[in-house]
Every structure is written in structure tokens, then in C-alpha cells.
Amino acid sequence: MIVLTSFSDEELFELVKENRKDAYEEIYHRFKGVLYAHAYRMLGDREEVQDLIQEVFVALWTKKDSLLIKNVSAYLYSSVRNRVIDRVSRLKSRNKYLDSMAFYAEHYSYQVPDRILYEKELRGLIETEVNALPERMRLIFQMSRKEHLSHKEIGEKLGLSETTVKKQVNNALKILRSKFSSRDTFIFFLFIYSLPQ
Template identity: 30%
Template sequence: MPTEKLHFDITLLQRLKEGDQGAFELLYTKHAKPVYLKIRRMVKVSEEVDELFQELFVRIWERREQIDIQQPFSAYLYRIAENMVYDFYRKAARTEKLRDTLRMTSQESYDQIEQTLFKKEAITLLHEAIATMPPLRRQAFILCKIEEKSYEEAADIMGISTNTVRNHIVKSMHTLKSYFQDQKNSDSAILLFLILSCY
């Protein structure tokens, strides 16, 4: 069953790369809600959330030929969304009025993203660390920690037990810790903290 779903996703992505709008609409329907909620949690300002969300899928369509169909589409989608949010906050920092509005709307959210901007390499390192995980462990981590699905939902998608999903998540966190401990970087502990707090 998981193999069939994976094959279906690869087929959709291949059709998307070829300019198939029907495939684009199916992918939009499947991923729109979770990525919208993620952007909303990061930005908080409704008008800006809607604009970023619309722009995200415009970019997906415009860059469809660059998509790697062998990689999880959700991870690609979230990475672009995160980069757009970071760019948004950079622009906001240059606009006094918008910055004040953001601070009044959600001081905590603004400060958290502003801090993450100075450590954006944490996101890059996270994706590098995920890539080192075995396929099932990587899939479990993406489903539960990035897409924020429950263990039960992940178990159903992967065709395995909830306990097995939980074991994969525990092992994935060990993988992350080991990966950062191996980095020749004095800020690795800070980066790890940022990653674990974000996910």
C-alpha cells in the first residue's frame, strides 16, 4: 500500500513537471491545508498569510520543471514556504510600519522568526541530516515532525504499526543529535535547539 501511494505521488509529480494542470490541482488539494496552517502559525497576519500562500503555489507551478520526483513533495513544499516566510520577515524588518503591526499582532512569533533568520543555516543542516536517515525513518520524521501528522496517521500512510512509527521518531531524533555533534561548529548546540523547538 505505501508503495502504491509512493508510485501515485511520483506519477503526479511527473505529470506536474510536464505541465499537467490536473496533477497540479490534485497536489494542491492534498497539501494546501497543512502548509497553509504552517504559514499561519509562522506569520499570524491573515492578509499576509493569504498572500504568501497564493504566491507559494504560483512558485511551485513556475518551478515545476525543477522538482525532483524521487524526493517527498511535502518536504520540497515546506522548504519553499519556509524560505518565503524568512524573506517576508526580512522585508518586514525594512518596513517600520509593518514591523510595528507584526510586533503588536504577535511579539512572540516575530521574535522567534527573527531569531531563526540569524540561524537559517539550521534549516539547511536539518535537511542534510534528514537525508542521512534510512528511508522509513526519514518518511516517519517528515510525516510526524514536518507535516505534523499523528503517529496513528503516519502509521496508516506507511502501512506499519504506531509503535514502529514511534520507534522511528525516537531514532530520528538520535540521528539529528549525532549529526550535530559531528559538526565542526561551535554553534551546533544552538542550531540543534532551534531545530527541535521548530519541529
């Protein structure tokens, strides 16, 4: 049996390109801790960092055939950095937009047509955040909130325990609430997504 721990990162990646999941897992275990610490220093949000690290490793596996990597460590750090920059940029843009919308609502909410437009834009913003959830979490959350399925029904459809489904829904709500936590104006819209099942 080959001991992969003695292989270099680049040798492991060559095995990954041959669909060797054990080599992929070895790379994952070598780098997950340091990449997590690196991203956490920049973002300071555990759940956000966990999602980001998961995205980096999923991309490594799914794009392995088209990636030309000379230095695995440099590639992974660069991927993490780019995703952090993207998230920070999106957060700044979203916060600027939310501040603008909150000001507008506070000063012009008495105008009914404008209020309807405002609410429509808010719903769109929330929908964007829902779509940004990790894939499985988003699927479960949408089945719960849009299809109005119970946790038990979702579990049966997806082959998951009711507890797992409940945890995924709660995690989704926690993520969504954190995006809008300082915005009292948005609580009503978040409430729509958090009605008990």
C-alpha cells in the first residue's frame, strides 16, 4: 500500500488528476487547518470561513482536469485570498446598498408605489442571499420555505434525518439573519423566511 503522506503536494495533485480521492483527501488534510486560520484572520466569521474553505476544495476537485498547478500551496492560498477579497467587496457593496435603501425607506416610505418597489428590491436582495447559501443548505431551506415541506418530509425526500434537516434550516436562518442583523427594516422580510413549519 502506498503511503501518501510521503508524497509532495505536486505529486499528490497529479494523482488527484487521475481521480484518486485518497490523494485529494491527503491534500485536504494537509491544508485545511492553515487555510482556515489564514481566512479567519481576514474575515473573522467561522461559518463564512468554513464555507469558503469548502468552496476552495470543491473547486480543486471539480476543476482538476483543467487546472495547471505548479505549486499546490500557492494555488490554494491564492484561491482563499481571492475568495476573501470577493466576499469583502460584495459585503461592502451590499452594505452601501442597504444603507441607501434604509435611508430611502425612512424618508420616502409614505409613497405607496415607491414602497412597493422598495419591498420588491428587498425581496430580491434576500433572494440573492438565499442563493448564496451552500448548495445543500439552500436546497433544504427552499424546500422548507417555498415548497412548505416539513422537516420530516424533506428528510424522507433527501434521505436525511429530521435532525439534520432542522439543523440545516436553522443554520440557513442564522446566516441570513447575520446578513441583515443591524437593519430593523428587514426583519419583516426575514420573518417571512422563518415562519415555523
